[in-house]
Amino acid sequence: MQISKRVQNMGEPALLKYYPLVDQAKARGIQVYYLNIGQPDIQTPQGFIQTIRGGHPEVLEYAQPEGETDLREAAGSYYRRYGLNFEKDEMLITNGGSEALLFTFLTLFNPGDEVLTPEPLYSIYKEMAAVSGIHLKGVKTYAENGFALPEKQVLEEAITEKTKGFLMTNPGNPTGKVFTQEEINRVAELALKHNLFVITDEVYREFIYEGAYVSPAHDSRLDEQCVVIDSISKRYSACGARIGFVLSKNKEVMYALRKLCQMRLAVSSVDQIGARELFKLNHVFFNAVIEEYRKRRDIVYECLKTIPGVVAEKPTGAFYYMAKLPVIKATDFIEWMITSFQEDGETVLLSPANDFYLNPADGADEVRIAYVLKSEDLRRAMALLKKGLEAYRLARPEAFKEMTDVH
Amino acid sequence: MQISKRVQNMGEPALLKYYPLVDQAKARGIQVYYLNIGQPDIQTPQGFIQTIRGGHPEVLEYAQPEGETDLREAAGSYYRRYGLNFEKDEMLITNGGSEALLFTFLTLFNPGDEVLTPEPLYSIYKEMAAVSGIHLKGVKTYAENGFALPEKQVLEEAITEKTKGFLMTNPGNPTGKVFTQEEINRVAELALKHNLFVITDEVYREFIYEGAYVSPAHDSRLDEQCVVIDSISKRYSACGARIGFVLSKNKEVMYALRKLCQMRLAVSSVDQIGARELFKLNHVFFNAVIEEYRKRRDIVYECLKTIPGVVAEKPTGAFYYMAKLPVIKATDFIEWMITSFQEDGETVLLSPANDFYLNPADGADEVRIAYVLKSEDLRRAMALLKKGLEAYRLARPEAFKEMTDVH
Numbered sequence A, B: 001m002q003i004s005k006r007v008q009n010m011g012e013p014a015l016l017k018y019y020p021l022v023d024q025a026k027a028r029g030i031q032v033y034y035l036n037i038g039q040p041d042i043q044t045p046q047g048f049i050q051t052i053r054g055g056h057p058e059v060l061e062y063a064q065p066e067g068e069t070d071l072r073e074a075a076g077s078y079y080r081r082y083g084l085n086f087e088k089d090e091m092l093i094t095n096g097g098s099e100a101l102l103f104t105f106l107t108l109f110n111p112g113d114e115v116l117t118p119e120p121l122y123s124i125y126k127e128m129a130a131v132s133g134i135h136l137k138g139v140k141t142y143a144e145n146g147f148a149l150p151e152k153q154v155l156e157e158a159i160t161e162k163t164k165g166f167l168m169t170n171p172g173n174p175t176g177k178v179f180t181q182e183e184i185n186r187v188a189e190l191a192l193k194h195n196l197f198v199i200t201d202e203v204y205r206e207f208i209y210e211g212a213y214v215s216p217a218h219d220s221r222l223d224e225q226c227v228v229i230d231s232i233s234k235r236y237s238a239c240g241a242r243i244g245f246v247l248s249k250n251k252e253v254m255y256a257l258r259k260l261c262q263m264r265l266a267v268s269s270v271d272q273i274g275a276r277e278l279f280k281l282n283h284v285f286f287n288a289v290i291e292e293y294r295k296r297r298d299i300v301y302e303c304l305k306t307i308p309g310v311v312a313e314k315p316t317g318a319f320y321y322m323a324k325l326p327v328i329k330a331t332d333f334i335e336w337m338i339t340s341f342q343e344d345g346e347t348v349l350l351s352p353a354n355d356f357y358l359n360p361a362d363g364a365d366e367v368r369i370a371y372v373l374k375s376e377d378l379r380r381a382m383a384l385l386k387k388g389l390e391a392y393r394l395a396r397p398e399a400f401k402e403m404t405d406v407h
Helices: A014-027 A047-055 A069-080 A096-108 A124-132 A152-157 A181-194 A251-263 A269-278 A283-304 A330-339 A375-395 B014-027 B047-055 B069-080 B096-108 B124-132 B152-157 B181-194 B251-263 B269-278 B283-304 B330-339 B375-395
Strands: A031-034 A091-094 A114-119 A135-140 A163-169 A197-201 A226-231 A244-248 A320-324 A346-349 A366-370 B031-034 B091-094 B114-119 B135-140 B163-169 B197-201 B226-231 B244-248 B320-324 B346-349 B366-370
Touching: A014 A031, A014 A330, A014 A346, A031 A375, A047 A269, A047 B047, A069 A091, A069 A269, A091 A096, A091 A251, A096 A124, A096 A197, A096 A226, A096 A244, A096 A251, A124 A135, A124 B251, A152 A181, A163 A181, A181 A197, A244 A251, A251 B124, A269 B269, A283 A320, A283 A375, A330 A346, A330 A366, A330 A375, A346 A375, B014 B031, B014 B330, B014 B346, B031 B375, B047 B269, B069 B091, B069 B269, B091 B096, B091 B251, B096 B124, B096 B197, B096 B226, B096 B244, B096 B251, B124 B135, B152 B181, B163 B181, B181 B197, B244 B251, B283 B320, B283 B375, B330 B346, B330 B366, B330 B375, B346 B375
Parallel strands: A031 A346, A114 A135, A114 A163, A163 A197, A197 A226, B031 B346, B114 B135, B114 B163, B163 B197, B197 B226
Antiparallel strands: A091 A244, A226 A244, A320 A366, B091 B244, B226 B244, B320 B366
């Protein structure tokens, strides 16, 4: 009596191993700044809870399997502002973007199918691929050129007869990369030529600091091939409300996805009531949020560029930096920061990048920095990172990289 | 570019085809009583929304992947009252009982594995099996003896070397069957002898009108083999809150299930805040609810026993009747009731039973009646069913069964 191979094939977040150490650090009186998780600290717009207060029915009934009509209509108006024209029957509401992704994987691919995706990638894609029996095939992108999409030839070389899809996150987590029109065109040409489904995960759509939002869903040639994944979590600082979306103009795909939605009956009624209000927010709300994150991004950059040996282009989207540090093993450095470093009783927790690669040996010297702290805290956290690196160099010279290969 | 075989293998709820007809009936001014779905009409306890009003934080953050600690503790106290001793690390909170079931299927079984289950069965098990690549193998149970579990020999004959689990719903949907101690023992002996996982879906635990609640989870010999599925939906009339549970004492199973929970990040924070309050309700609340359903069950029974040719023992649990009608095809009768029957501008919608069988040819003369209407409406709905059958007999004698094989 063993558990299934598909779940055995799943990994666990690398971060989990640090939490017991963080607890020990706290027990020693150390304050920890968290740069490791993408949990925004922006206040959730009050409309969410106010509407729940007013709109709660006597009997909390199942919502429709495909999501409440009024929420899909409200979302439709929002999408149109971004040039995405989806009718309400081209849209399903899911338990967060995660369910949207899992259902899409289960629907589009058979076990054994290959899906191409730029690396580094959002780590949870790996677990969803394991559960679905899909083989993710990475095409590497690099900090040195801001994680630009590889050239057509590199992409084509990775394609085999088993390749059935292309999976992208735009703006990128963990890279903060925003795809350019030219890169989107490259994806479109590839998908059209090789009959690939394109899954575009756009949960950070608003978080663009330079350049413009371009989606493969803007290209009508891909109407039958493109599936958009979305979520209110980051956009409205409402991660705890499990409201995601999956959008497609392919009727067969939508019919199949709807069967999966029927299988799990419904999404939280109360969260849907609250979410409807959030979609009424416009650019005034987003502008303020984006300005705040832009400021934070710049704070991280101003510090990173003063640290010898760090490689990190300024990201243009989302709220993450993927940075190369001058260390042999980022996992060791992160652990050392929690167990052996402090300044004035404070330290910082980072995310190791190996979680964001298909081969855990990759990204050994990289970390992900989520800039989701208030400016003052972020400045302090970055100063701690800088001082930590200096102290690590002295304490563990053998674990530190030679400065000859400095950026 | 086709959708996956696993989703192609999924069915759609048979009921869906009636809804356009219901809309047409409504457009003709007909009032329809719904006996077809298990959506309770009992008021959701007000503690749910009151607590949300008080307890909503400024930032609606991700909850823990395994579910909030305080909700798991509150649930633990509730389970102990039913003789189920699960610590909070033997418990995960899921997006409804549906996610608990899907994750359990994905965890315990490999594609191609067989799982034994009494038929008729909760229809959604079939869709989850298709998605997971599992082969459900039915052992038939019958209206004539209240859907009693088959004898040991019948169960054993259905077991092959591929059989890895036994799946049961207790109390049963659609049967209303409550397993006796002797039947639970039979399941336990079978599972122990053949090394089967036992999945016991107990979302109707409180809804028992005669006899006692007995669970395979009460038998410590099954600690490593038993997984309990649960949900607050029916119990607290809170279907729209997506709060389910999966419980097991098998550490390896729990570790695997936790990975699936991490994959989808979290369950609705607001629903978890509300649910915590619901678990404070005690037998005073349940007694009132159960008395109400008992009364409704008896209303249905009093009517059914006056209809010639109907076979339906009085169920002892849940809020469903699975009844044999004196018709050749229940699907035709149900459709006819919506398109061609009315009395004083009213008619009734039933659930066809073929959805509740693995082979859609089975259960052709059976319907499921959900008694989730107020007494007065239920009396009227049943009277309409009775009159409808009489009218159907006159209108479609060829579709009606000979009265010689009356119960």
